[in-house]
Amino acid sequence: AAKKTNRSSYVFYESVMSENATRKIEIEDLLRTAIHENRVRMVYQPQFDLKSETFVSAEALMRLEDQNGKLISPLVFIPIAEETGLIVELGYWAFRNVCKTYKAWQEMGISFESVSVNVSVVQLKQSDFIEEILSIIDETGIAPDKIELEITESILLDIDMANENIIDQLKFHGIKVALDDFGTGYSSLSYLRQLAINTLKIDKSFINNLSDSKKDRELVRQVIGLAHELGLKVVAEGVETEEQSQILSQFLCDSIQGFYYSKPIIEREIVSLMKKS
Numbered sequence: 001a002a003k004k005t006n007r008s009s010y011v012f013y014e015s016v017m018s019e020n021a022t023r024k025i026e027i028e029d030l031l032r033t034a035i036h037e038n039r040v041r042m043v044y045q046p047q048f049d050l051k052s053e054t055f056v057s058a059e060a061l062m063r064l065e066d067q068n069g070k071l072i073s074p075l076v077f078i079p080i081a082e083e084t085g086l087i088v089e090l091g092y093w094a095f096r097n098v099c100k101t102y103k104a105w106q107e108m109g110i111s112f113e114s115v116s117v118n119v120s121v122v123q124l125k126q127s128d129f130i131e132e133i134l135s136i137i138d139e140t141g142i143a144p145d146k147i148e149l150e151i152t153e154s155i156l157l158d159i160d161m162a163n164e165n166i167i168d169q170l171k172f173h174g175i176k177v178a179l180d181d182f183g184t185g186y187s188s189l190s191y192l193r194q195l196a197i198n199t200l201k202i203d204k205s206f207i208n209n210l211s212d213s214k215k216d217r218e219l220v221r222q223v224i225g226l227a228h229e230l231g232l233k234v235v236a237e238g239v240e241t242e243e244q245s246q247i248l249s250q251f252l253c254d255s256i257q258g259f260y261y262s263k264p265i266i267e268r269e270i271v272s273l274m275k276k277s
């Protein structure tokens, strides 16, 4: 509720509120027609394997353009897409798009180990989620083990145990699962043992101070060690410096994703990057 203690602050608060509400409705409108009007697309951020020193994978990230061609951050539009349920349609569109892109890359001789796609809890809650995903895999002809679905750690704790079953089902069909933003959701490593996940993505907030903070270094080193004991692959997110990359390499982190190696880029740029390396 708005504050009424003094008139000017009340007015200010109201105008900010209505501006946000208007912006939200604008974005919702954009989202409703985004696929039809070609305002949504996927970009890809390559993942660098520290052992082979090559790009072995890429994460697909959604971009939304407004009427003026300006890009809106997924941090803004994904929550609105989730609230309105529009994420379901956008999510299937994204998944189909990524499968097709992977196939096209394969035909050009670019064979990433896998390609990652983010999925929201709203998508996972659809009773026909697995069925739809399998049908898109079938339609596009991609091998299921070339796909990794990224589920954020906090989401996983939010949903009931029935969703563990979703992860088991994905595994059963050969689809990989990564736990995204690890470290932000307070799940214990022993909890991870119960989940049929393949990959742990260490959140950027633990990577930021790797060079300066002994505590963060120790934490990251231990997480990598324990994850490996559980048979998981570890990806570090948001690596921006050579020093961070070197520390992670010392800690035997498997792959690195971040601006140090590459920002998210369009399909065509992935092709040139892979042809060069």
Ligand code: C2E
Binding pocket: 045, 060, 061, 062, 063, 073, 074, 075, 078, 094, 118, 119, 120, 150, 180, 181, 237, 238, 239, 240, 257, 258, 259, 260, 264
């Ligand atoms: P995420 O899945 O954790 O993706 C990583 C985010 O970190 C991306 O932001 C990426 O551009 C950014 N990033 C990567 N390296 C660096 C770095 O070195 N420094 C900094 N500062 N940032 C870096 P982006 O693309 O803005 O996406 C934000 C979030 O939106 C994603 O976080 C994901 O949770 C969500 N999202 C994006 N695309 C989709 C999608 O297709 N479906 C769903 N459900 N969520 C998506």
Ligand code: MG
Binding pocket: 059, 118, 150, 180
């Ligand atoms: Mg992700």
Ligand code: MG
Binding pocket: 180, 181, 201, 203, 237
């Ligand atoms: Mg993440």
Ligand code: MG
Binding pocket: 152, 180, 181
């Ligand atoms: Mg995230």
